[in-house]
Amino acid sequence: METTVKIFDTTLRDGTQGEGVSLSVEDKLKIAQKLDSLGVSYIEGGWPGSNNKDIEFFIRVKELKLSNAKITAFGSTRRKDSLAENDPNLNRILEVGVQAAAIFGKSWDFQVHTAIQTTLEENLNMIYDSVRYLKSKGLEVIYDAEHFFDGYKSNPEYALATIRKAEAAGADWIALCDTNGGSLPHEVSKIVTAVRESVNTPIGIHAHNDCELGVANSIAAVMAGASQVQGTINGYGERCGNANLVSIIPNLQLKLKYHLISSEQLASLSSVARYVSEIANMHMPVNQPYVGSAAFAHKGGIHVSAILRDSSTYEHITPELVGNKQRVLVSELAGQSNLVFKAQELGLDFDTTNSQTKQLIEQIKQMEHQGYQFEGADATLELLMRNAYGKLEEIFSLESFKIMVAKSVNQPVSTEAIVKVKVHGETIYNAAEGNGPVNALDNALRKCLLQYYPGIQDMHLSDYKVRVLDDKDATAGKVRVLIESSDFDSSWSTVGVSENIIEASWHALVDSMRYALLTQTRAAHQPEEHRERIGLVNH
């Protein structure tokens, strides 16, 4: 029999405490819809007692008609020496009209003395009164026991007394928080087991990642009997982040056979993770477990030849289960088997005896010798391969470009680019300013292409890396430029090499746009449903 575990998502509340994460109300509404369709049970939307943006979210989210998730408001227990009924914080939760509330209180004797400076007895009353008040108004109440693990280690009797108070007041869940993220899995396991012997209320786990153990601690808690997991998409959150739901969900469901969401929902995991990272404007690490673009990427030649025989030789799960896919990276460490694999993926007739194939291999070898590296530049490799088999339409061609950078003392630097390209036989000439030479080129080239390819608007460059290839003389040496680009649900990388950083950047930039337009052009021949999925239909 499958045991069910409920997902409590706090991306919109604790996640926004992460450095660099900042979400508008619109952003939060978009993410809430994605979370609902992923199948989470609770969406913690914010702290209505703390700021007005969160209040607006709670009001507007009601229009969304979510199918599954309960919108949850966060807050603290009442202030010391006062009545719950008069507590502005608690009343704000009631005013915004949510189904569930998560309120936190102190479990750690040291914190009671140091942080809120009251007696242990008054803290117990604060917990009881607050839970009781919200329950009396008909809300589902999740009691967040802040610093529970540190509290238990310091004074187990008192820590247990706090949650027994929450239970006595009618809390629906008791969530044990490893607020500072300093606990280890064996401690979590032991303490959750002790808690289960002491209370009957269902237990949740709220872990942080300060020891890089957020996922492990969440799993340890569930194996010890917790039935709710709190966390955020991609592990966003204060300091080192919250426990990463994107890893916890497949670990629990695929490896430990708990039931959290349907398999269709699980197969949307990669796209949800990428979507949230786009909305939050956070770079998604290529090596992110389960969902990163390198999570099932193989570089070593030995691994690749084994994978061609049976992919379970070097893959712990089938990538499609979480909506990801296998990729083979072509690099100096790899043999020809990597190319064979890539060609199969693209549906090209890669027969090592035909002349196109030989030419392609020769070309790739020569480019690698020049300093190209394709392992981080799949899109450039794909363009090369399509081109070799005559399957690549020329989207535009360069006539010329010029860049001027000027700086005078005490003046800001100015950068302009002029680009002349041929598109569909016509010569287009345009100029633009930019924050730097590559940005100016990017802007001018976009202006040239926009009238023919409006889809170019949907893509942007998300990362730009420069590496000097030999260090004899750095600014005169060859450089390799890697550009990562994204649109709403995919990202791709391109590479350029030259002795001139501008020329290298130009190659990578042009490949990025060619690739974007190629995918968009192919998508245009797909049924509407597919185009909608890849974000090409404008509503």
Next chain:
Amino acid sequence: METTVKIFDTTLRDGTQGEGVSLSVEDKLKIAQKLDSLGVSYIEGGWPGSNNKDIEFFIRVKELKLSNAKITAFGSTRRKDSLAENDPNLNRILEVGVQAAAIFGKSWDFQVHTAIQTTLEENLNMIYDSVRYLKSKGLEVIYDAEHFFDGYKSNPEYALATIRKAEAAGADWIALCDTNGGSLPHEVSKIVTAVRESVNTPIGIHAHNDCELGVANSIAAVMAGASQVQGTINGYGERCGNANLVSIIPNLQLKLKYHLISSEQLASLSSVARYVSEIANMHMPVNQPYVGSAAFAHKGGIHVSAILRDSSTYEHITPELVGNKQRVLVSELAGQSNLVFKAQELGLDFDTTNSQTKQLIEQIKQMEHQGYQFEGADATLELLMRNAYGKLEEIFSLESFKIMVAKSVNQPVSTEAIVKVKVHGETIYNAAEGNGPVNALDNALRKCLLQYYPGIQDMHLSDYKVRVLDDKDATAGKVRVLIESSDFDSSWSTVGVSENIIEASWHALVDSMRYALLTQTRAAHQPEEHRERIGLVNH
């Protein structure tokens, strides 16, 4: 009594399998030195049987005279149906002249059949013969049991038989590999315990991060009796990376009281992690556990006021233990101890009560806020400090520069720079071509300075790195440029930050020349002996 755990670092071998990680021989040598000073016991430098770059590393690393770490070469067991003595792979390990070898063999019956396609019996012979051969030549041998955990789950008797063969052949260590990264901590714990009952050889753990459990699995193995931990700095490695030593080391040493390195070495952890990320040109996540710049950062509100009372309220360890620091967005005094140290080194009167010092601290804070980072740019920091105390002669000042880059189809790109500077009150105007805009600037500036400072000829730029600081829009974001320069035998690093890559490069370039001329000017007034020490006498 403290239990000792040995660190086996494979950043230079398995780490380079990570997407985007590519290290030159020079890079590898630099990192090897850092790893040695961090206190790792084994540095796995590469696979001599697989490529020539790795062979060069093994030859050149001997010149470094490392104090602690054993240089280790990687390879596989002999080929099937052949003699170990004739195996080119094994002989290559012997030829490069290392103290230790790590060789991997198959533990999983399925892999024996599928990947190497031989009998279970021949696989056992391959393991025995290979370990035996290397032991007979006097090497320390670490036997890497590939896919051990998957193998054990499939056929425990056979998996145990493979490592018993390695033991019988004299292996010094048996490292259990979770090659596909798909195991969970409770499985690792159970299997390591079973292995310990079956062999007497010391056990190592080699975990991957595919379930975001690489750190947890390594800890589980150590708690079950493993005494060697394999991993990489920052968790670089194939797919989702290897187990991250930067988190494992403090978890084991600070939380579980194992002994791995000295407390001074532990306090260098943050700077080693940053150094390796700079050399590898990989972005270091701000939220990286223990060492990220946000790992102990606190946003305003409740947490900050509690922290001002007692920092253990929201911090799981004292950040200084791992060389990191607390960041609170209000009035931080962190980093000042580094400045005091640096000032002593430079013989400056760094008294925190005087106004010059206050101004300097303010200036550095503001620059850090803009995106400057001085860890990798000592020379820029020294210039700033000398300037604050009026100890910096203005060598030249900028009037203006202009750069033109032009490219036409089928023509090489042309780059010219015009520079106007003031030197000793005179305006100098010069122009030069270059391989790129920064090289053209460098050339033009040198032409301006040469007549006044002929010593400028002796220096050159040896590395040039660009990093985008925020990924909203990569080519429009702020960039940080790091330039490394060298003369006959010293090298120094400078940094520039701007939204414009050219302006950022200009700042770093100018600082590099100012620093070179400053040292040369000072050296000219020193006795010959000192000039020799700082590398200004040409032998």
